[in-house]
Amino acid sequence: MSDWLAGLQLILAWQPLLLMVVGVLGGILVGAIPGLSSTMAIAILLPFTFAVDPVPGVALLLGIYTGSVYAGSIPAILLRIPGTPASAATVLDGHPMVLRGEGRQALSISLVASCVGGLVGGVLLLFFAPSLAQYALRFGPAEFFMLALFAISLIASMSEGAMVKGLLSGVLGLIIATVGTDPIGGYPRLTFGSNELLAGLGFVPVLIGIFGVAEALTRFEQRARSHDPRALSTTGSFRLSLATLRRIAPGTAYSSVIGFGVGALPGTGGDIGSFIGHNEVKRLARRSEDFGRGDPRGLAAAESANNASVPGSLAPTLVLGIPGNAPAAVLIGALTVHGLQPGPQLFSGSGDLIYSIFFALLILPVMMLVVGALGIRSWSQIVRVPTQLLWPCILALSVIGSYAVRSSVVDVLVMGGAGLLGYLMIKTGFPTAPLVIGLIVGPLAEAGFRRATIISSGSYSWMLDPLPLALLLLSVLTVTVALIRSARGRRTTLRSSE
Amino acid sequence: METATMETARTDGRRGNLVAAAVLVAAGVTVFAQTAELAELDSGSDPGAAGYPRLLAGVLIALAVALAVQRGRGEAAPSRSGALRVAGAVVLVIAYALALEPLGYLTATAAFLLGAMLLIAVGRSWALLVVPVVFSLVVYLVFSTVFGIPLPRGPVEGLLP
Numbered sequence: 001m002s003d004w005l006a007g008l009q010l011i012l013a014w015q016p017l018l019l020m021v022v023g024v025l026g027g028i029l030v031g032a033i034p035g036l037s038s039t040m041a042i043a044i045l046l047p048f049t050f051a052v053d054p055v056p057g058v059a060l061l062l063g064i065y066t067g068s069v070y071a072g073s074i075p076a077i078l079l080r081i082p083g084t085p086a087s088a089a090t091v092l093d094g095h096p097m098v099l100r101g102e103g104r105q106a107l108s109i110s111l112v113a114s115c116v117g118g119l120v121g122g123v124l125l126l127f128f129a130p131s132l133a134q135y136a137l138r139f140g141p142a143e144f145f146m147l148a149l150f151a152i153s154l155i156a157s158m159s160e161g162a163m164v165k166g167l168l169s170g171v172l173g174l175i176i177a178t179v180g181t182d183p184i185g186g187y188p189r190l191t192f193g194s195n196e197l198l199a200g201l202g203f204v205p206v207l208i209g210i211f212g213v214a215e216a217l218t219r220f221e222q223r224a225r226s227h228d229p230r231a232l233s234t235t236g237s238f239r240l241s242l243a244t245l246r247r248i249a250p251g252t253a254y255s256s257v258i259g260f261g262v263g264a265l266p267g268t269g270g271d272i273g274s275f276i277g278h279n280e281v282k283r284l285a286r287r288s289e290d291f292g293r294g295d296p297r298g299l300a301a302a303e304s305a306n307n308a309s310v311p312g313s314l315a316p317t318l319v320l321g322i323p324g325n326a327p328a329a330v331l332i333g334a335l336t337v338h339g340l341q342p343g344p345q346l347f348s349g350s351g352d353l354i355y356s357i358f359f360a361l362l363i364l365p366v367m368m369l370v371v372g373a374l375g376i377r378s379w380s381q382i383v384r385v386p387t388q389l390l391w392p393c394i395l396a397l398s399v400i401g402s403y404a405v406r407s408s409v410v411d412v413l414v415m416g417g418a419g420l421l422g423y424l425m426i427k428t429g430f431p432t433a434p435l436v437i438g439l440i441v442g443p444l445a446e447a448g449f450r451r452a453t454i455i456s457s458g459s460y461s462w463m464l465d466p467l468p469l470a471l472l473l474l475s476v477l478t479v480t481v482a483l484i485r486s487a488r489g490r491r492t493t494l495r496s497s498e
Numbered sequence: 499m500e501t502a503t504m505e506t507a508r509t510d511g512r513r514g515n516l517v518a519a520a521v522l523v524a525a526g527v528t529v530f531a532q533t534a535e536l537a538e539l540d541s542g543s544d545p546g547a548a549g550y551p552r553l554l555a556g557v558l559i560a561l562a563v564a565l566a567v568q569r570g571r572g573e574a575a576p577s578r579s580g581a582l583r584v585a586g587a588v589v590l591v592i593a594y595a596l597a598l599e600p601l602g603y604l605t606a607t608a609a610f611l612l613g614a615m616l617l618i619a620v621g622r623s624w625a626l627l628v629v630p631v632v633f634s635l636v637v638y639l640v641f642s643t644v645f646g647i648p649l650p651r652g653p654v655e656g657l658l659p
Contacts, residue, residue, distance in 0.1 A: 168561045175554050182547035220587040221580035392614030412595035428514040458543030
C-alpha cells in the first residue's frame with residue numbers, strides 16, 4: 001500500500017503536473033498534423049527528459065502519447081486522414097458525420113470518448129496489470145499468428161458486400177509487410193535489389209499514402225464536381241445532449257475495455273484495438289447498418305478503444321518489459337536512460353515509480369478533456385481553408401512528413417506509390433483499411449506462423465492446439481457470418497428493386 | 499438517364515474487377531518469381547523466408563480468381579481530364595520528392611505548391627503567390643525550430659537562421 005502513496009506523492013508535484021500539461025498540448029499539435037506520429041514525437045522529445053527526474057520525464061512522454069492519440073482523431077474526422085495510425089478506425093464514422101453537417105458533434109464525441117477510454121484503461125491497468133501481463137505471456141507464436149489472422153478476418157468482414165475485396169486487401173497488406181529483411185533467417189527479400197528497402201517499406205509513408213495522398217488524388221480527379229463545403233467547415237453544436245451521451249455510453253464503456261485488452265497484447269496497439277472495438281460495438285448494436293456512415297456510436301467506440309489502448313499497451317511494457325507497440329518501445333528507452341529496466345524486478349524494486357505512472361495515466365485523460373475542450377474551436381478552424389488551397393498543401397505535408405521520418409526520398413516515393421495504389425483501390429471498390437491492418441500485423445503473423453511450425457518440427461499440428469484452434473474457428477466464423485449477411489442483404493436488395 | 503448511368507457504372511465495375519484480378523494475379527506471380535532464389539535456401543522445419551510469402555501469394559491468386567468470377571461493383575471510371583489531373587498530381591509528387599534534396603526544401607515546396615494549385619485550378623492570383631511562400635516558410639520554421647527535424651537545405655535556406 002505504501003507504494004501507492006509514494007507514487008501519488010511523486011506525481012502530484014508541480015513539475016510532473018506542468019510537464020503533463022505541456023505534453024498533452026504538444027501531443028495534440030503532433031496528433032493533429034498528419035505524418036507526425038506519436039512514436040516520432042516521443043522519440044524527438046526523449047532527450048528533453050534526460051534533464052529531469054524519471055517521473056516528470058516519463059510524465060511528459062505519456063502526455064504526448066495520450067494527447068496525440070486523442071488528437072489524431074481531429075484530422076481523421078475533418079480530413080479523413082488519421083493523424084496517427086491509432087485513428088485509422090475513427091475515419092470510418094467520424095468523417096461521414098462532418099459530411100452530414102455534424103462535425104462539431106463529432107469532435108466533441110471524440111474528445112469525451114477519448115477521456116472515458118483513457119480513464120477506463122487507466123483504472124484497468126491499475127488493478128489488473130500483473131495478471132493481464134502474465135496471461136499475455138502465456139501466448140506463444142501459434143497464438144500470435146492466429147490473433148493476426150483473426151484481426152484480418154474481422155476487418156475484412158467489416159467491408160460487407162466486398163468481402164473478397166476486403167480479404168484481398170488484407171492479404172496484400174501481409175505481402176507488403178514481407179518486403180525487407182526476413183525476420184528469422186535475415187535474408188533480403190522482395191527488395192528488387194534496393195538497399196533502402198532492406199529495412200522494409202516504412203509504415204508511416206504507406207499509411208500517409210493510402211489515407212492521405214489517395215484522398216487528395218480523388219480530389220484532383222473530381223475538380224469540377226466535388227467540393228462539398230460542409231466537408232471542411234464544421235457546423236452544429238459542440239454541446240452534447242444527454243440523449244447522445246446515453247446513446248454512446250454502453251458502446252464506449254465496452255470498447256474501452258476491448259481497447260485496453262487488445263492494447264495489452266504485445267505487438268498490438270490502438271490501431272488494431274480501435275478497429276476491433278469499432279467492429280465489436282457494431283456487431284452488438286441495434287441498427288448497425290449506420291456504422292461506417294457517420295454513426296456517433298461507431299466514432300465513440302473507435303476513440304475510446306484507441307485511448308484505452310494507451311494504458312493497455314503499457315501493461316506488458318511495464319510488467320514484462322515487452323513493448324505493447326512502437327510508442328511503448330520508445331518509452332522503454334526513456335526508462336533505461338534513467339537506469340531503470342522495465343520488467344518484473346522494476347515492479348517490486350521501484351513500485352513507487354510504477355504507481356506514479358499508473359496515476360499519471362489517470363490524471364492525463366482529465367487534463368486532455370480540459371485542454372481539448374478549451375481549444376476545440378481552434379481545432380475545427382484549422383480546416384477553414386478553401387478546399388482547392390487545402391489539397392495541394394496536404395500533398396506537400398504528406399511528402400514532408402514521409403521524408404522527415406527517415407530523411408529518405410525513397411520513403412516519399414513509397415508514399416506516392418501507396419497513394420496511387422490507394423486511389424486505384426478506392427476507384428475499384430477495394431476497402432483500404434484491411435491492407436493497413438495486414439501491414440501492421442504482418443511481421444507478427446509471419447514470425448508466429450514460422451516459429452510455431454519450427455517448434456512443431458515442421459508439422460502444422462499447432463493449429464489444433466486449444467487456443468489457436470479457438471482463434472482459428474473465431475476467424476472462420478467471422479468470415480462466414482459476414483458472407484451470409486451479405487448474401488441475405490443482396491437478396492433483399494434484389495427483391496426491393498423488382 | 500438514371501438507369502443508363504447505373505448500367506455504365508456496373509459495366510465499369512465488372513471491367514474494373516477483371517483488371518484488378520489480373521493485376522493481383524500478376525503481383526502474386528511476381529512474389530513467386532522474386533523468391534525463386536530464396537526458396538532454394540528454405541529447408542527443414544521452417545516454412546521458410548520464401549515459403550511464407552509464397553503461401554500468401556497463393557492465397558492472393560486464389561482470391562483474385564474468385565473476384566474475377568464475381569459480379570462487378572465499383573465507381574464509374576474517371577473522365578479523361580480527371581485521369582490526366584491524377585497523373586499530373588502523381589508526376590508532381592515524384593518530381594517534388596526528387597527535387598527536395600538538390601533544390602532545398604523551400605524552393606522545391608514553393609514550386610510544387612504553385613504547380614499543384616494550378617493543376618487543381620486555384621483561380622485567385624493572390625493565393626497563387628501567398629500560399630506557396632507562407633506555407634513553406636511556416637512549415638519550415640515549425641519543423642526546424644519546434645520539432646528540430648532537419649529539412650533539406652538549399653540556397654534559400656542558407657539565408658535563414
